[in-house]
Amino acid sequence: xxxxxxxxxxxxxxxxxxPGTAGAPFEALIDVDELPPGAMLRVTRGETDLLLASxxxxxxxTDDRCPHMSAPLSIGELDxxxxxxxxxxxxxxxxxxxxxxxxxxxxxxxxxxxxxxWSPAGREPKVDPPGKKAEARRLTRVRRLRYYPLRIVDGRIxxxxxxx
Ligand code: FES
Numbered sequence: 789x790x791x792x793x794x795x796x797x798x799x800x801x802x803x804x805x806x807p808g809t810a811g812a813p814f815e816a817l818i819d820v821d822e823l824p825p826g827a828m829l830r831v832t833r834g835e836t837d838l839l840l841a842s843x844x845x846x847x848x849x850t851d852d853r854c855p856h857m858s859a860p861l862s863i864g865e866l867d868x869x870x871x872x873x874x875x876x877x878x879x880x881x882x883x884x885x886x887x888x889x890x891x892x893x894x895x896x897x898x899x900x901x902x903x904x905x906w907s908p909a910g911r912e913p914k915v916d917p918p919g920k921k922a923e924a925r926r927l928t929r930v931r932r933l934r935y936y937p938l939r940i941v942d943g944r945i946x947x948x949x950x951x952x
Contacts, residue, residue: 895925
């Protein structure tokens with residue numbers, strides 16, 4: 789496949805680098821041609837499920853786990869930089885690590901501020917009955933995404949992975 793512009797790694801906030809990746813060795817995962825613009829792919833190494841995504845800002849590597857309740861983002865929908873989780877309507881910006889739309893279940897945002905439950909347009913508002921499950925939903929914090937350092941060498945996407 790020939791691309792007009794060479795794919796590049798996307799920049800990401802340094803504070804959001806995945807733990808254990810500073811100085812970690814890079815490992816070649818896939819050919820860059822396997823990830824065309826707008827595509828997402830899950831790649832598993834050991835116990836780590838990675839999400840590789842080709843966004844308008846470049847290629848990112850993050851966990852293939854929704855920052856809400858760990859659903860695989862790789863089977864969600866990618867629109868530009870924003871991925872929609874297949875569960876609970878959460879939407880996350882792969883280019884900044886920020887939540888764009890909190891899940892329908894509500895909960896705590898990345899800064900710890902409570903956000904109530906909500907319902908998509910046209911659906912009845914959900915009642916959140918009192919009890920442990922509702923409390924668990926309220927106390928679930930939706931963190932910012934974490935990024936794995938990524939580089940492209942000889943047409944291969946390489947990602948720094950922490951030692952297991
Ligand atoms: S698991 Fe993704 S929004 Fe809930």
